[in-house]
Each structure stands twice: as structure tokens, then as C-alpha cells.
């Protein structure tokens with residue numbers, strides 16, 4: 001299956017000579033990517049704006065056609081384990097003017113389990129409420145998502161990702177616009193995920209790379225991926 005935490009299982013992620021790019025563009029954004037990531041590990045993806053961090057996360061999420069090579073996710077071909085892979089997109093990728101409440105937005109984290117038209121049950125609504133509480137968003141639950149501050153919206157994205165309950169989390173700049181106080185909160189949540197044995201791939205800025213929940217750091221430069229420092 002795609003789930004489980006047994007030691008004998010396949011790695012969380014295997015990249016074999018992968019090249020990534022966008023339709024219509026001749027050159028690849030990234031190429032010659034090779035990486036094996038064991039389950040329960042937490043890595044940082046570093047690199048300048050435009051270096052390909054989002055592109056790499058999208059490829060793992062199954063949102064991008066590969067130009068070359070192979071990606072295995074939790075032992076399956078990429079795109080086959082949606083129940084176990086949660087993707088937190090960059091803040092700018094969301095249409096914040098979509099008319100939906102905070103409460104309902106969080107529940108969209110369950111769509112992969114429920115389908116769009118089945119209503120969440122009592123247990124699921126309770127889980128959503130607990131996660132909103134953990135990210136101190138309870139008082140905003142009835143608000144429209146475009147009434148929140150940037151930092152509140154960022155916490156909301158994390159809340160939705162948590163509700164998904166996946167084993168592998170792909171986080172695109174989860175600290176974006178989060179102020180100092182809430183940064184500690186978000187950091188605590190990510191530490192908790194790691195303690196639960198989740199696998200985390202986090203695109204982040206230089207400033208964050210001292211975060212202690214990263215087991216290793218990888219840098220994207222000139223279209224390739226290299227590990228930094230000793231783990």
C-alpha cells in the first residue's frame with residue numbers, strides 16, 4: 001500500500017535521472033536529478049527565486065509531466081498515492097478571492113478521501129476544529145478567506161494540509177508572511193509531524209535553514225540539485 005511506516009518498505013521518494021520543465025519551453029528547469037529519501041526524514045530545499053523549488057515539489061505532487069527519468073513516491077509511480085501525499089502550495093498559487101469560509105477551506109483538505117460531494121462527518125468536523133484550534137484560527141472560522149491577513153492565510157494552508165493526514169508532506173514556503181510569534185507555532189507543528197514519523201520536503205528561504213527539524217539540506221542551482229553540509 002501507499003501508507004505504513006515499516007522499515008522494510010520502499011523509500012518515501014526516489015528520483016532517477018529526472019528532468020523537469022514546462023510545456024512550450026525548450027530548456028528544462030531542472031535536470032539530472034537523483035535523490036533517495038527514506039521515510040520519516042525531513043529535508044529542506046533551498047535556492048534563489050526561480051531556481052526550481054516549486055517545480056520540484058509539483059513534480060512529486062504529480063502536477064507536472066516528467067521530461068525524462070522516473071520518480072517513485074512511497075514505492076509507487078508518481079501520482080498514484082494521492083491519499084498519502086499532501087501538497088501545500090505557495091501562497092501566491094491560491095485564489096484568495098474565492099468565496100469560501102475558513103472552516104470550509106480547511107475541510108477541502110479531505111476532498112481526496114471524501115470526493116467533492118460527500119459531506120464530512122462528525123469525526124472529520126471535529127478533527128478540522130482541532131486543527132484550526134492548534135493553529136489559533138478558531139475565532140476566524142466563519143470568516144471568508146480573503147478577510148484574513150497573509151500570515152493567517154499561510155496558517156490556514158498548513159491547517160488544510162494537516163487535515164489531509166498524509167505520510168508525505170510537500171510544503172512550499174510554509175513560513176511565508178508568518179510573523180515571529182506564529183513562526184514558533186508553525187515550527188512546533190512541523191516538529192510534531194516529524195515526531196509522528198511523517199516525511200517532509202520543505203521549500204524554504206535561506207533564513208529558515210537553521211530550523212532544527214531538517215535532517216538535510218539540498219540546494220538548487222543552475223538546474224541541478226546538490227546536498228549541502230553533512231547531515
Ligand code: ADP
Nearest residue numbers: 022025029047048049050051052053054055056
Ligand atoms: P522557485 O520555486 O525556486 O522560485 P519555480 O519552480 O517557481 O522556482 O520556477 C523555476 C523556473 O520555472 C522559473 O524560471 C520559472 O519562470 C519557470 N516556471 C515556473 N512555473 C512555470 C509555468 N507554469 N510555466 C512556465 N514556466 C514556469
